[in-house]
Amino acid sequence: SSLQIINRLEIVGGELNAYTTKEKICFHASVLTPHYERALELLADITFRSTFPEKQVERERGVILEEMAMYYDSPEDAIQDDFDEIIFANHQLGKNTLGNQESVSNFTREDLLNFITENLDTERVIFSSIGNIPFKKVVQLAEKFFKDIPAKSSDLVRVVPSIYVPQSQSITKPISQAHVAIGRTAYSLTDKNRLPFFMLVNLLGGFGMNSRLNLAVRERNGLVYSIDAGYTPFIDTGFWGIGYATEVKRLNKVNSLILNELRKFREISLTKTQLQNTKDQLMGQMAMSEEGNMSFMLMMAKSLLDMNRIDSLEDLFVQIKAVTAPQLQDLANEMFIEDDLSYLTFLPE
Template identity: 25%
Template sequence: MIKKTELTNGILVISEQIPQFASCSLGVWVQSGTRNDEPCNSGMAHFLEHMLFKGTERRTALLLAQDMDLLGGRMNAFTEQEQTCLYTVVLSEHVAQAFEILADMLVNSSFDEAELRREQGVVCEEIKMVEDETDELASDLFYASIWPDHPLGKPIQGTIESVQNFTQNALFEYLHRHYKPDRIIVAAAGAIEHENLVHLTKRYLQNGWLMRRPVSQFSIEAGPKLWWACPPGGTPNPAAVINVKYRPTEQVSICCGWQCLSQDDPRGCILSVLDSVLGGSLSCRLFQEIREKSGLAYSVETFRSTYSDAGLFGVEVSCSAANVSAVMDSIRKIFRSILAEGITEDELERARQHIKSSYALSLESSFGRMSCIVQNERVWGRQISLEELCQDLDKVKNSDIIEFSREFFDLDKLTIAAAGPIYSL
C-alpha cells in the first residue's frame, strides 16, 4: 500500500511497503535541477550534488563512504533538468542508520574549500569526457539546438569556465535558495513501514532544515518571477536546425528530432506507442530497417525527454561517415510512412504488450517502485496504477497515431545534431 504524509514544514513523505522485500530503497528527491542554474552558474545543481558526498561537520568524505559500506548499502545521486535525487538501497534493518547518513549530507555538508577545488577538477574532467564521447556530445548539441536560450538546452555538467568559478558561498546560497522543504519528497519502497519513515524524517529533516549557517549571510531576496521558470516554448521550431561538430573518430553520432509533449500531456500513451514501434524494441521499424535489413549501423533507437512544460522526441544513431546520408534517408522514409499511414494493428498490439510488460518489470525492484511513486506524485499528484495504464494504452487507435504524428513530426522542421568525422550534413 502507498501512503503519504505532508509535514508541517512542507516536506512530503511517501512510501510503499512491500512485505516480501528484504531491502528498502530510500531517497530524498528535490524539485531542483539544472533548469534552476543561472547563466553565471551553469552546472551548479550538478556540482552541488557532487559536493554533498565531500564531507559534513561530523564526517569526512571517506567516513561517509565507510559508514555506508558498513551497512552493506549502495548510495548514489543524480541530477536531471528538473530534479535532483540522493538515494540509498539497504537491508531493512539498516534503514534508520542509512537515513541518518543521507540527512547528515543534506543538512550538515561543509563544502570544504579543499574538497571543492578537487571536485572542480573532477567535474572538469567529466566535461572533457563528454567532449570525447560523440554520442553524449551529439545529444548536448541537439538540446542546445532546440533550446539555445533556455537552461533546458544547457549541458547538465555546465562548462569548464563556470565550474572553475564556483565558490563555497555560492554553493550555500544555491542550497538555501532551491532546497526548500516544499520542494522535497522523502520516498521509500520495500521493507519499511510508513510511520517509521515519517518518524525518521521528522527527527532528522523537519527541524533545522536546511543548513545551520544563517541565511542572511547570502543576501537572498524575493524578486520577480525567476527567468528559468519561464517555459521554453511548447510549439515546434519554426525551421530546421542542423548542428555539426567535427571530431576525428571512427563513427558519426547523430541525434535528431522535434519538440514534443510535456510530462502531464494526456496524449502520453500515444507517444509511448510510437516510441515502441519506431525504436523501442528488437522488432521496431528503425532497428529492422537500418540495422537488420541495410546493415548501416550497429545501434539505433528512439528517445523521449519530458519536462513540466516541454518535451523532446527523436532518434539516436551512430554509423560510419559514409553511411550518414543513407541512414538519414531511412529515418525520413520511416517517418513519412508513419505520417501517411500510421502503424499496423499488429504493431499496435505488440507495442501495447511491450509497454505494459516493461512497466510491470520496472516495478520488480525497490528502486523502480520508489522512482515510480515519486514521479506519479510529482506529475499527477496521485498514483497511476498498472491497470489504469493498460486501460489508457488499449484506447490508443491508429487514427490517434496519424493525428499525433502530423502535429509534431514535420520533416521540414527536423532538428539534427551530429558529432564525428564530418563537417556538414
C-alpha cells in the same frame, strides 16, 4: 568528511548515490533493513545540512572536470548535450547539467550555498521509501530526521522556453564515425498526449530489437550497429529524438530510411494486431522495469513530484489500452513532420 560519508553505508553493505537531470536532483540509498535508520539520517544530512568544505569543493571540482572530459571523449554522449543546446536555445533546458569548463573552474563554496538557498523549495521535496518496514515506522523515522528542517519556498520562476525553430548543424571532430542526432520539441509532462506519444516513439525506436528503426536500418540494411529513439517530457515542454552512428558514406542512406519510416507512421495507420502488439510490448517493458525496488521507489517519487499523484502500473495500463490507431497517426502527423526536425551531425576530421 567525504570518506566518512562513503563508509557510513558501505561498511554495512549499503550503497549511496545521486543523480541530476534537467529538472530534478535525487539522493538515494539502498541498505539492508536493520540499517534503514542509518541511511535515512545520512540522506537527511546530505540533502539539507551539507556544508561544502572548501577542500572538498576543490577536490570535487577536479572530479567534475575529469567527468566532463570523459563525456567530451564520447561522441554519443556529447552529441546529445550539444543537441539540447540546439533544441532549447538560450534556455536552461539547453544547458549541460555538468556545466562547462569555465563555470566549473570558477564556482566557489559561496556559489554552492547560494544555489541551495535560492533553489531549495521544501514544498517540492519528495521522500520515497520501499522495503520490509512498517509504514508507521517509516513515518516515525521521517519525522525524526526531517521535522526540524525549516519550511522554505523558492522565489525563482521558470522561464518559458522560446518558440522552437528547426536547425541543422555539422561539426567536425577527431572521431572515426559520423554521429547524428535528429529530433524536435514535444509534449510536456501534463499533456494528454504524453503517454500515447511515448508509445509511438517506443514503437519507432525503443528498447526492443523489433523497433521500426532497428528493423529498417540495421536488420534489413546493416548500416548501423545501433539506432534508437527516445522521448523526454519536461514541466512545460518536451523533446523527442533519434540517435545513431555510421560511416560518413552511409549518412544519406540512413537519413533517407529514417524519414521513410516517419512517413509511414504519418500515412499508414496501425493495424489492429500491430496496435495490440505495441501496447503489449510497452506494458511488458514497464512492468519489467519496475520489478526492482529502486526503480519502483523512484517511479513513485517522480510521479508524485510531477503529477501530484502516484500512477500505479494498473492506472497506466488502463491509459495505454485506451489508445487508438488513429490517435497515434494524428500524433505522427504532428511530431514526425520532416521540415520540423532539427539535425546535428558530428563528422570525422
